[in-house]
Amino acid sequence: MLGTWRTGTAASPLAEFNLELTSFDGPFDLLVHLIENQGFDITTLSLLAVTSQYVSYVETLQRKSAFAEATAEFLAVASQLLLLKSQAFLPSQTNDDEDISEAQSLADRLRVYSAYRKLAGELDEIQLSEMPLFPRLAVPTGIAPEIPKNWQDVSDLVFAIEAMLEQPEENGISVTLPFSRFSLKQRIDSVRDTIARVREVTFDVVASECGTRMEVVYTFLAIMYLVAQRGVSVRQSKAFGQITISIAEHQD
């Protein structure tokens, strides 16, 4: 059995459902659990039947501000469910077909999700009884490579990067990333100022003022720009480790 939910505490308003708040991998996981818990099949009707349980779960989740980001996904589905339910109780004169198809489409998506959830459970069982095979980790041995000297120009590396970054336009659609020169320049100035002030700072600190992932990307680009200008140097002692940015020490 795949369930990863834990037993709710007595204090939890959800104790009756035996749910613990952080244990669901998204709104569909919760919905399928609630529906299967009642012994229902996944239909539009069973969606309506579990709406109030679902909503009370999400309300509790919302009170935990640490999960604000996750809550958005739960909330979106909650509002969809509440809308469906209100329409079921107060049949509107118009758009009947549309309402039905919306509920239908949510139920369809849940059925697809539920099928993969079952497969995940089967993979979990193979994983639990796993007898993994190991590939070789070694770099080929016994054949010494001959490395020619001065064989290729180092600028080839840069050409390779440029070629890699060149994004072909598909079907005439050009992808415009939401970068504006102004904000990138702003970001560069801001990072340069920070480093001039404190001489050394970690990437996490610089990125902590970013509200969106795009701004984190900006910040990274700004640092790359400053590195290229030899204004700063960047140290990362291990991959995924802390990146430290400091004023470049110029060798004269």
Add this chain to the structure above:
Amino acid sequence: MPVSEIGPSSSPEPDAALEDLDLELLVEALLFVASGPISPGDMREATGADEAAIERALQNLKAHYVDRGIRIILHGDSYQMCSAPAASRSCRILLGMNSNQKLTQASLETLAIIAYNQPTTRAQIEHIRGVNSDSPLSLLAARGLISPVGRGDQLGRPNLYATTAGFLAYFGIESLDDLPEADLPGPSSDGYG
């Protein structure tokens, strides 16, 4: 351009007129030195033998290794040597790996969607799961169970993910055909694919 006299030339003449036994030796060595799956085409190029002879050599090798400490697994149309399942515990000890790092439900769901729909995009995975899947995706990639295999035609040219030979090895199966049978309603056709 300096030409090395002992190194293979840029249009190598592979060993000609190979006896089957010699070819088996070469294919065995190739499977051994390769650090990932290799195709019969790679082997043809490296040995100069014809495809039929290579297929024979591969079948003989697979049969030879069926009860030994090494296995030959098939990933797509490519072959890779791995340790045998019966040796997994000893290998784990030698390699200092502990077995507590099981995949979570989020990772398993993500992996199942990729395994049965490969190649697929993050958007498709998130559409099916109904939840952001960045974190399981990066975890699965870091563990070498999935890897990007190209970019989709959609806006932004998103990465397309597929399972790797390491995925087969992790679950101890010899090819994708050994995956549990799936009863899937089919990917939805609403433009996320």
Add this chain to the structure above:
Amino acid sequence: MPVSEIGPSSSPEPDAALEDLDLELLVEALLFVASGPISPGDMREATGADEAAIERALQNLKAHYVDRGIRIILHGDSYQMCSAPAASRSCRILLGMNSNQKLTQASLETLAIIAYNQPTTRAQIEHIRGVNSDSPLSLLAARGLISPVGRGDQLGRPNLYATTAGFLAYFGIESLDDLPEADLPGPSSDGYG
């Protein structure tokens, strides 16, 4: 969560009371997966068998592999598998060790990412390139331009790659500081980097 009875436990007990044939299988698998020479002591630790039995298994394996594509060679008191000398030309071709050939675009991209982000993992390289990079990685390693320098802290402890002294010689530069300036997309902020 159900506990599998055959699954390896978190503190594995090596397989006890091994028949010689089973032990041969284990030792073969250990030699295969090891990233370098391993001693009979390492094998004893991984299998739980006694040294005399391990010596017998090693002698049998050496005899078995004497005319095959893989050899077992002795380094001091440690053993290692390597490809047979007769296959070295084919292996060189497979691994792209043809030193007269310039690096391909795929290899140059991979090398550039490593050079400007070292040490780095396969997952990070693949995330930036958007394609599986096993083959350029093994080619670069075989040509001696990169080498694994340790393992990352991430789950799965992936290899960390860095450039070698041979890399500097190949491009005719004296230190990494002589690398040209490049606007390289660096580690992304979503857990790959």
